[in-house]
Amino acid sequence: MSWQNVFLTQLNEADIFVKTGSISPFVEIWEIDDKHWQDFAKIAFEFKLRWAAGFAEQIDDQFHVYACFETAGNYILLRATINVSKPEIPSQATVYAAANRSERHTHDMFGITFLNHPDPRCWTRHKVWKKSDHPLRHDFPVQGFPADVTPPDTDYHFVQSHGVGVYEIPVGPVHAGIIEPGHFRFQAVGELILNLEERLGYVHKGTEKIAEGRSPEGLAKLAARVSGDTCVSHTWAACMAMEQAAGVEIPKRAALIRGIFAERERIANHLGDLGAICNDVAFAFAFMQMMRLKELWCRSNYELFGHRFLMDKIIVGGVAVDVTEATSKFLLSDIEQLRAELADLMPAIDLNSSLEDRLYTAGYLSPETAAHFGTLGFVGRASGQNFDVRRDAPYAPYDSVKVKVALEDQGDIASRFWVRYKEINASMKLIKQFVEQLEQLPEGDLVANWKTPETGSYGLGIVDGWRGEIISYVRFAENNTIARFYPRDPSQLNWEALEKAVLNNIVPDFPVCNKSFNCSYSGNDL
Amino acid sequence: MLSLFKKIFTTGVVTENVKVYDEELEALGIEIKRHIDQQFAGSLAIRQVDAGSCNGCELEIHALSNPFYDVERFGIHFVASPRHADVLLVTGVVSRAMQTALLRTYDATPNPKWVIAMGDCASCGGEFGVSYASCGAVSNVIPVDMTIAGCPPTPLVLLKSLLALIKNKKG
Numbered sequence: 001m002s003w004q005n006v007f008l009t010q011l012n013e014a015d016i017f018v019k020t021g022s023i024s025p026f027v028e029i030w031e032i033d034d035k036h037w038q039d040f041a042k043i044a045f046e047f048k049l050r051w052a053a054g055f056a057e058q059i060d061d062q063f064h065v066y067a068c069f070e071t072a073g074n075y076i077l078l079r080a081t082i083n084v085s086k087p088e089i090p091s092q093a094t095v096y097a098a099a100n101r102s103e104r105h106t107h108d109m110f111g112i113t114f115l116n117h118p119d120p121r122c123w124t125r126h127k128v129w130k131k132s133d134h135p136l137r138h139d140f141p142v143q144g145f146p147a148d149v150t151p152p153d154t155d156y157h158f159v160q161s162h163g164v165g166v167y168e169i170p171v172g173p174v175h176a177g178i179i180e181p182g183h184f185r186f187q188a189v190g191e192l193i194l195n196l197e198e199r200l201g202y203v204h205k206g207t208e209k210i211a212e213g214r215s216p217e218g219l220a221k222l223a224a225r226v227s228g229d230t231c232v233s234h235t236w237a238a239c240m241a242m243e244q245a246a247g248v249e250i251p252k253r254a255a256l257i258r259g260i261f262a263e264r265e266r267i268a269n270h271l272g273d274l275g276a277i278c279n280d281v282a283f284a285f286a287f288m289q290m291m292r293l294k295e296l297w298c299r300s301n302y303e304l305f306g307h308r309f310l311m312d313k314i315i316v317g318g319v320a321v322d323v324t325e326a327t328s329k330f331l332l333s334d335i336e337q338l339r340a341e342l343a344d345l346m347p348a349i350d351l352n353s354s355l356e357d358r359l360y361t362a363g364y365l366s367p368e369t370a371a372h373f374g375t376l377g378f379v380g381r382a383s384g385q386n387f388d389v390r391r392d393a394p395y396a397p398y399d400s401v402k403v404k405v406a407l408e409d410q411g412d413i414a415s416r417f418w419v420r421y422k423e424i425n426a427s428m429k430l431i432k433q434f435v436e437q438l439e440q441l442p443e444g445d446l447v448a449n450w451k452t453p454e455t456g457s458y459g460l461g462i463v464d465g466w467r468g469e470i471i472s473y474v475r476f477a478e479n480n481t482i483a484r485f486y487p488r489d490p491s492q493l494n495w496e497a498l499e500k501a502v503l504n505n506i507v508p509d510f511p512v513c514n515k516s517f518n519c520s521y522s523g524n525d526l
Numbered sequence: 527m528l529s530l531f532k533k534i535f536t537t538g539v540v541t542e543n544v545k546v547y548d549e550e551l552e553a554l555g556i557e558i559k560r561h562i563d564q565q566f567a568g569s570l571a572i573r574q575v576d577a578g579s580c581n582g583c584e585l586e587i588h589a590l591s592n593p594f595y596d597v598e599r600f601g602i603h604f605v606a607s608p609r610h611a612d613v614l615l616v617t618g619v620v621s622r623a624m625q626t627a628l629l630r631t632y633d634a635t636p637n638p639k640w641v642i643a644m645g646d647c648a649s650c651g652g653e654f655g656v657s658y659a660s661c662g663a664v665s666n667v668i669p670v671d672m673t674i675a676g677c678p679p680t681p682l683v684l685l686k687s688l689l690a691l692i693k694n695k696k697g
Contacts, residue, residue, distance in 0.1 A: 128622040128659055136656055144658020149629065150622040173627050176606035178574045178587050181624055202623045203578045206659030225653050226677070228582025272588070285530055291592035292540060298589070307580060310682060344536075348529040522580045525621075 003071070006381060007047055016040055017134035024244060026393035027075040034065070034080040038090035041099075044069050049076070051096035053471045053488040056106050058084065058138050058495055059234075063112055065089055067099070068460075068471060068488075073392030077460055082112070084137075091117040098374040100492050109136040109208070124201045124525065128151035142209055143526075144238050146371050158197050158453075161187040165196065169507065173202045177511075184510075191506040196499050198363050200524055207526040211485035212477075216242050216316040216450070217253035219482050221473070224311050226487050227523035231311040232258075232265040233465030234487055234523075237472035239316050240395065244459030245476055246452070251445045254318035255396035256434045260331065261310045261319070263427040263434075266466035267338070268297050270311070270378075270420040272429075273518055277417055278349070281358040286349050293341055299389050301371075304476035306399045318447035328435045335428045346421060359414040363513035365501040373497040376490035377468020378423060381519055382408045391463035401433045413516040467520065489523030536661040541596045544682070546689050559595070560625040569601040573611035575636065577628050577667075579618030581616060583645040589681040602688055603682075613691070619647045619654045622663040625634060632668045640691070644684065649673035666688040 009155035011018055016039055019031040028110035032040055041051070050274065052075070053068040061084045069076045084087055093099040103114040104123035111134035115185040117242055122131070128150055135144065149455060161168075166189055183199035211222055214240075223238035224231040232309035236258055243250060250258075275290025305313050305321045313320050317366065324333070349355065365375070370383035389395075391403040406422030408415040460476035477483035498517045574587060583642050587604075590597040597603075608631045620628055632641070643664040646652035650673075655661035664670050674687045 013599060061572055124621040140658070142657050146622055146658060146661075150625045152626045153623070165599070172610075173624065174575055174631055178584055179578075180576050180579070180581055180584065181627065202627070203618070203621050204577070204659050205578050205619060205621050206653045206657040207654075207660070210654065210657055217565065225580040225582070228669065229585060231580075271584070285534065288593055289537070291589075292537070292594070293590060294590045295594050302680075309585070309678075311677065344529070344533050346535055351527075351529070434555035504548055518579060 002049070003391060005403055006073070007043070010043055011040065014039060014043060016422055019131060020180070023077065023460055026073055029077045029079060029463070030058055031079045033091045034082045036038055037065070037067075038092055038094065041067070041092040044098065045095050045247055047071065050371075050471070051075075052100045052303075052374060053473075054092070054102040054106060055473060055486040055488070056110050056136075057410070057475065057484040058110065058136065061085070063110060065106070065112065066473070067092055067143060069318040073389075075460070075462065077395065085092065087112040088115055089113075090115045093117050093119075096374070097372055101496065102492065104322075107449070108132050108134070121157060124204050126201055126204075128153045128204065136205065140209075142206070142212075154453060156199060158185045158199070159195060162196060163466075166514075171291055175250075182521050186507060188507055191508065193502050193505055193507055193510070196498060196502050196510075198495055200495065200521060202525065203522050204525040205522075211334065211482050214482045215480060216246075216482070220314070220316050221312060221482070222473070223485070223487060226343040226526070227489055227491070227520040228309065228311075228400065229263070229269055230467060230470070230489070230520065231309050231525065232261045232464045233331045233463055233470055234316060234472070234489070234524055236262060236489065237461035237465075237470040238474060238485065239465045240461030240463060241459035241472045241474035242316055242453075242461075242476075243448075244461065245457040245474060246400065246446050246450065246525075248317055248451055250318050250395065250396070250448050253322075253438065253441055253444050254446050256438050256441070257321070257323055257446070258314055259318045259397040259434045260323065261313060262465070263431045265310060266427045267424050268294055268301070269518075270424050270465045271297060274417065276515050276518075277359070277413065277512060278355065278517050282356060283349075283352065284354050286345070286352075286355075289341075289345055293338065297334070297338070300330065302425075304330055315447065317450050318445070320496060322444070322446055323435070323438050325439075327437055331431060331435050336431060338424075339428060341425070343457040356414070358509075358512065359412065361412050362413050362505060362509055363413045363501045363516055365497055367409055368409070369500050370497060373500075374493045375497045376417055376493055377438050377466070378406075378466075379494050379497060380468065381406055381525070382419045384409035387469075389462055389469050393462060394462065397434055397437070398430075401435065403430070413512060416516040426434070456483075458484075465490065467494070467518070487523070487526070489520055491519035491521075491524045495519045495524060507516050531662035540593050541599070542594055544595070544689065546686050557566050570613055570688065571603060571605045572615050572688075573605055573608045573613045573631070574614045574617070575608075575628060575631050576649070577616050577618045577624045577664065578654070578683030579645065579647060579674055583648075586678045586681050586684060587617075587644075590685060593684050595681050597685060597688070602690060606630075609636065611635050612639060614639065614641045615644055616641060616666075616670075617644050617665045619651055620664055621658055622661060625661055625667055628664075628667055637658045639669055643670045643673045643689070644674055645679060646677045649675055652677060679684050
């Protein structure tokens with residue numbers, strides 16, 4: 001008996017009845033009654049399902065509330081329907097910590113109350129719209145009702161601490177470095193961090209709302225800008241969802257090229273991060289060398305494909321640029337060059353004792369905490385979370401290769417550093433295999449013919465971006481337009497784990513702890 | 527330690543020469559250049575503000591510090607506070623949640639000061655435009671002296687634009 005059947009039996013015993021359906025080979029859609037929303041989560045928790053995403057949408061006078069669960073590469077998209085006139089549903093955040101901020105976001109955007117939610121404060125709203133307004137409801141105009149100058153959100157209640165010698169450090173939203181805006185509130189004694197509270201939402205740009213009514217091409221462009229460093233993978237996830245909804249299968253050639261783009265994006269970002277982590281502990285040699293390698297890598301992207309970050313090179317139904325014979329050669333020699341450079345560099349970095357001093361044991365995230373928050377990507381993998389969409393729920397072209405997942409369980413900054421390095425190596429191997437497969441393929445179409453999706457059809461795109469699993473939900477309205485777009489960046493889950501990883505570290509180590517996670521603000525705030 | 531020095535020596539100097547041609551200067555607006563020449567010949571302190579960017583522009587600003595562009599050799603440096611800055615380099619549409627923060631940053635920058643809106647979002651609203659959550663282009667919130675188009679602008683375009691600002695009269 002499959003685990004799904006055991007799970008379903010247990011649910012039935014608890015009087016929770018499920019209507020099941022299938023979206024794709026790895027994703028099932030389950031519908032339950034809204035009153036069982038929390039009870040379902042409790043049983044799912046016992047079955048060690050990971051809480052992966054939560055969102056909602058309005059369809060006429062009803063809200064569909066969704067939560068996505070995963071175990072061993074099997075996804076369940078859970079749905080319940082509630083009336084707009086009584087928008088209440090039991091909270092899953094009481095069971096899954098990972099659901100906390102997501103439910104607060106859904107509350108701000110739709111006015112859906114999650115009953116018994118442990119934290120009733122607003123999250124995304126700040127003072128941008130009135131408490132009684134809800135931007136993602138159909139009756140809210142995209143232009144909204146903004147004030148001439150939106151006041152700062154000064155009455156947000158941060159956690160307080162008292163006692164002799166305890167003091168508070170507010171940081172941001174405008175930071176001293178060249179990074180995205182967000183607010184951090186530290187409670188410290190001496191140099192030691194007692195507590196960190198993140199206050200995000202500053203770069204909320206209405207991404208979900210302005211997606212409504214777009215064409216598929218328009219949505220692909222918007223998805224590329226959910227988080228600029230992840231433009232390839234976010235576009236891929238959104239396109240995958242749209243293609244699923246429309247029943248379009250992309251050409252094999254296009255899938256392989258998408259794979260090359262995604263792995264090149266992973267390598268570029270990891271190179272940058274390896275350098276930046278070293279920079280935050282003042283090891284300038286490694287920083288400059290890694291920045292040099294990243295620059296060379298981005299220049300190759302530009303030369304081969306026309307954009308340094310490969311933005312807008314994935315399009316609906318396929319890709320915008322081909323990999324020719326000359327490109328293949330270039331791609332392979334690029335890998336050889338990078339491999340040789342890293343073979344010089346990494347031993348020199350590894351032997352540096354001052355670096356070891358700063359990175360080992362700092363910013364420790366235990367495997368338990370990582371699991372608790374559903375931590376993803378290299379952050380999760382450095383804390384023993386053995387999961388990778390490319391291996392566990394493979395999509396083309398990863399279904400044609402063996403994906404080796406880098407894993408460590410030390411959970412410190414050094415672990416996250418070395419997992420990145422291992423992932424660079426794995427990505428180089430993948431690119432090589434994709435290039436070889438392309439060479440075997442006859443020349444052919446790069447884009448599949450588009451079919452106008454039926455009104456109300458939907459898809460769930462799940463890919464492994466460089467930060468980890470990205471889940472993108474898309475539903476179509478009539479005439480090939482978008483009714484709903486929700487992208488779940490891995491940062492949305494990793495941010496909360498960062499609050500725990502910095503505890504008992506010193507305040508001056510926060511930048512390097514933060515960099516070792518490198519969460520996206522834009523991808524979180526939408 | 528030896529392998530470290532060996533790598534430094536074998537890498538050599540990769541920094542590239544950057545020339546700004548007159549027609550490029552024209553495109554950037556000679557007027558502000560004249561002003562800035564008088565005030566800041568040879569040095570420019572920049573405070574970067576992300577007002578609602580997707581982080582793409584930030585990546586290219588970071589690239590300016592890599593050994594190929596080495597922006598500091600031109601006297602251009604990024605400072606940690608608006609109080610130390612001559613120029614605000616603003617990226618992204620201005621999200622409404624960042625509107626007050628940007629206004630305060632602008633007020634905190636001493637006169638004379640200049641504002642550069644970098645990237646398509648900051649220049650004209652880009653993919654995001656004006657909405658309930660976004661004020662759109664930077665010029666909708668604070669006065670803008672120069673815009674740099676691109677999504678994101680490449681480091682070379684960015685560097686040339688900055689150089690155009692500080693190139694002294696003789697040059």
